[in-house]
Amino acid sequence: MKLAVVEGDGIGKEVIPAAVEILDAFEMDIEKVPVELGYGKWERTGSAITDEDIETLKECDCVLFGAVTTPPDPNYKSVLLTIRKELDMYANIRPIRPLPSVKGIHERNDFNFIIVRENTEGLYSGIEEIGDEVSTTKRVITRKGAKRIADYACKLANNRMKKLTIVHKSNVMKSDKLFLDVCRETATDTGIVHRDELVDSFAYNLITSPWNYDVIVTTNLFGDILSDMSGALVGGLGLLPSANIGDKYAFFEPVHGSAPDIAGQNKANPLATILSLKMLLEWHGDIAEAAILEEAIDSALNMGICTPDLGGKYTTSEVGNIIAKYIRTR
Numbered sequence: 001m002k003l004a005v006v007e008g009d010g011i012g013k014e015v016i017p018a019a020v021e022i023l024d025a026f027e028m029d030i031e032k033v034p035v036e037l038g039y040g041k042w043e044r045t046g047s048a049i050t051d052e053d054i055e056t057l058k059e060c061d062c063v064l065f066g067a068v069t070t071p072p073d074p075n076y077k078s079v080l081l082t083i084r085k086e087l088d089m090y091a092n093i094r095p096i097r098p099l100p101s102v103k104g105i106h107e108r109n110d111f112n113f114i115i116v117r118e119n120t121e122g123l124y125s126g127i128e129e130i131g132d133e134v135s136t137t138k139r140v141i142t143r144k145g146a147k148r149i150a151d152y153a154c155k156l157a158n159n160r161m162k163k164l165t166i167v168h169k170s171n172v173m174k175s176d177k178l179f180l181d182v183c184r185e186t187a188t189d190t191g192i193v194h195r196d197e198l199v200d201s202f203a204y205n206l207i208t209s210p211w212n213y214d215v216i217v218t219t220n221l222f223g224d225i226l227s228d229m230s231g232a233l234v235g236g237l238g239l240l241p242s243a244n245i246g247d248k249y250a251f252f253e254p255v256h257g258s259a260p261d262i263a264g265q266n267k268a269n270p271l272a273t274i275l276s277l278k279m280l281l282e283w284h285g286d287i288a289e290a291a292i293l294e295e296a297i298d299s300a301l302n303m304g305i306c307t308p309d310l311g312g313k314y315t316t317s318e319v320g321n322i323i324a325k326y327i328r329t330r
């Protein structure tokens, strides 16, 4: 496997080395290709991502990505939006499930759901007109975009509990009617039990009764917000992995950002990135390695080996070292 490794900015430079140390512990046949992207590169060279960088990403089988900082500069084009569009990775998969010995906001831990977020259009279309008096962003829903994410979600639901929730706001935004209709048709055609909820009351229902959900399909911005919110259910943003999947490329990254408030202190939780690595191994068919990695993570957590966000006293690199050592000595 040829793997592009992007540290990015802020805590990306801490959590990616921890995950790479763990990957190296498996001694697999993997060629790692480091790629520099992000705000740091922009400051240094005037460009956060070049055409050449995109070509390099495309030449690899998949990407392991940390996080990048997006400054509030109107001339700065989001690196992630660029990559997701250029590599046409339309499905953003965000599994939310409790980990051992980590408490979220509920006593109950019998929930396990996946947010399937449309990743290329919606309110993140990038079509914007920015002015002093009026600024607009165009929300784009296409039948093709809705259909392929609906297909993905139904396929996933078919392998799980065959229960799909379509989350939208079509009562106010008519563009969502197309999204809703396409998702409903696809679920009906594939025999998936489905219902739909309006995003505002859904947010309340998800945070109060997460055990009622299995696969959730939604548009770009809603999926972004709902997944960060779900971090509260499992114990924090440092625990949420994700995969960006297209027909040709795959890209694995933690849900969180570059966390400038804690960057450079070696205290960021690397587990979101390490769990993203586990998704990468599963995607690549390395099922045994993924299972060992899960066992190693569970073992570390059960021994209280965790970073300060989970109440622990271990550093980012120590958590990485200990999990890597577990794998090497197993």
Ligand code: NAI
Pocket (backbone or CB within 6 Å): 011, 066, 067, 068, 069, 070, 071, 080, 237, 238, 239, 253, 254, 255, 256, 257, 258, 259, 260, 261, 262, 267, 268, 269, 270, 272, 309
């Ligand atoms: P953030 O996710 O970076 O941080 C939010 C809060 O969660 C902060 O208090 C941070 O310390 C904490 N946090 C995040 N990850 C953590 C971890 N692994 N361990 C412990 N604590 C953690 O979101 P924020 O602050 O809104 O954005 C910061 C920068 O990151 C911005 O420039 C934003 O554009 C960028 N960003 C990048 C993303 C990406 O590259 N995928 C995604 C989200 C934001």
Ligand code: MG
Pocket (backbone or CB within 6 Å): 224, 225, 228, 255
């Ligand atoms: Mg986000």
